[in-house]
Amino acid sequence: MAARRHGCGLVRHFRWLVAGYTLSAFGGHLNIVALGLYAFLVTGSALHTGLFMAVRLVSGFVTGLFSGAIVSRFPRKRVMMTADLAQSSALLCLAIVPPDSAAGLLYAVATVAGCGSTLFNVCLRSGIPDIVGAEHRVRGNAMLVTGRSLATVAGMGSAGAIIAVAGFETVFVINAATYLLSALNLARLPLLRTPPEPETSGQPAWKSSLSSAYLVLTATPVLLIMMAVRTVEGFGSASHIVGLPVHAATVQPVEPAMFLSQFWVCWALGNIVAQQIVMRWATRGGRRLPDQSFAVSVIIMSIGFIVVFTGITSWTLMVVALITGIADGYAETSFMSRLQAASEDRRGQLFGLVAMAETTGLGLGMLTSAALLTYQTPSTVVTVMHGLAVVAAIVLLVRLLRRRRARQETELTT
Missing domain, CATH: 1.20.1250.20 (MFS general substrate transporter like domains)
Known part of the structure; x- marks a missing residue:
């Protein structure tokens, strides 16, 4: 009590x-x-x-x-x-x-x-x-x-x-x-604070940490694919972070800051809307967010960023930014909640590995997008890099749907 x-x-x-x-x-x-x-x-x-x-x-x-x-x-x-x-x-x-x-x-x-x-x-x-x-x-x-x-x-x-x-x-x-x-x-x-388990592996702390996280991921292949999608998503997101100022100066040369402000404010509002949806869903019986919804939200988010760079302005931009923010916010919350389902003794190691993966994706994306923008338009760079995130999310979605179909067939036969 x-x-x-x-x-x-x-x-x-x-x-x-x-x-x-x-x-x-x-x-x-x-x-x-x-x-x-x-x-x-x-x-x-x-x-x-x-x-x-x-x-x-x-x-x-x-x-x-x-x-x-x-x-x-x-x-x-x-x-x-x-x-x-x-x-x-x-x-x-x-x-x-x-x-x-x-x-x-x-x-x-x-x-x-x-x-x-x-x-x-x-x-x-x-x-x-x-x-x-x-x-x-x-x-x-x-x-x-x-x-x-x-x-x-x-x-x-x-x-x-x-x-x-x-x-x-x-x-x-x-x-x-x-x-x-x-x-x-x-x-x-x-x-x-749960008391830590004593270290008995004899390995260096960082190596033991990565080994524990790797065991969790290999035991749950879907979680491994989700982390890969998240890494590719970070790689793609670097393209719009680097490319947005360049695109804004092209589309709205008089007031590029206004373009950026409109986009980021609407994107953030979309994030907030997504969290309200998630909280309402979770409070109805403590339901878990479906893994498929993570893949779908990554697809919608990536397509949204691609559309932003097609030259849209004003109200169209704000609507697309809002939808993109909703998908982006939902993807993050569903991914974090899925990782947190791991046991307490493995959770810290798992999030450490995820932090490394996200940093790697973002860092490589920054370097790649900066190099590509020297001879390609922002629209092309964003389409290619966010397109990779769409492909990765589709692979995850197909895997999840096949797994669900196989489970249903097994239940029918038994």
């Missing part, structure tokens, strides 16, 4: 966790705009700006190797607070150091940001079933994605204005404050 009361308390406190996560995500989206531009202004080199982005991605990838072992050995709350405080400290240093002396510090900030964000997300995603209960994990994921979508709109929308009015240093201080407040918020929340 005490455990049940404790669990109910965790569910009540989860809204505070979502609020803190939304706040830090707002600061993170401020930095998506500010750090890249600041790196270019400080170094005066597109090469160094690219290296800065690469260091952040590589740091996140390497952290994925160890994150599963870290989550299994240390309390999640402590790891998440450490990640927040480290990022806050790094940004405060960047705000204090004069721009003329900040070139070297930028790479340290990129490293801390890559490591900190990966650790925080692995801890949070893998811990949702423990925090809110396995039966509420879909609703918990939906609340987190809703918070992040709101942070995307607020952060991306206000970054330019804050930089113009108050400068980069103010942006860095604001972001540092959001991470600090997130850490203080975590400190007061009673998050569940």
Whole structure:
């Protein structure tokens, strides 16, 4: 009975966790705009700006190797607070150091940001079933994605204005404050922590972590294919991240920022709509999201991004962006909820491997799309790269439908 009361308390406190996560995500989206531009202004080199982005991605990838072992050995709350405080400290240093002396510090900030964000997300995603209960994990994921979508709109929308009015240093201080407040918020929340199992394999922690995740994936082939689809989806998504500013300047040369704002705001609203749909579905008897719906949502999302680059504007753009955001948000929530069905002792390792896969897909996609855009139109690049995601999702969908048909035939014969 005490455990049940404790669990109910965790569910009540989860809204505070979502609020803190939304706040830090707002600061993170401020930095998506500010750090890249600041790196270019400080170094005066597109090469160094690219290296800065690469260091952040590589740091996140390497952290994925160890994150599963870290989550299994240390309390999640402590790891998440450490990640927040480290990022806050790094940004405060960047705000204090004069721009003329900040070139070297930028790479340290990129490293801390890559490591900190990966650790925080692995801890949070893998811990949702423990925090809110396995039966509420879909609703918990939906609340987190809703918070992040709101942070995307607020952060991306206000970054330019804050930089113009108050400068980069103010942006860095604001972001540092959001991470600090997130850490203080975590400190007061009673998050569940299952005691770790003792390490008996004799392998290095990172190797044992990857081995555990690999065993889970090979035991569930559909989950392995879903992760592959998610990786290819990240590869394709890099094309619209890189290509949208170029496309906006072509389609709406007078006010390209207006085009970008319309798209991202409608996309984020679509994300929020998707989470409301998911929460309503999950609250009706605690139903699980069908695996097939993940594949369908990836197909719709990828086609939506392809359509955005066909030259549509105004109301058509907003409608397509809204639909794309709905599909994108649903795909993420259904995928996270599926991974969280794994046992607690394997979940951290699994999410660490997923973080590595997503970072790899996004990083390779950034490099590929940047190279292709030198001699191809954004529309062509997005069509090819998101087309790969469509093909991968169709393969998954066919596999799932065949498995369901085989199961039905087996039930009929027995």
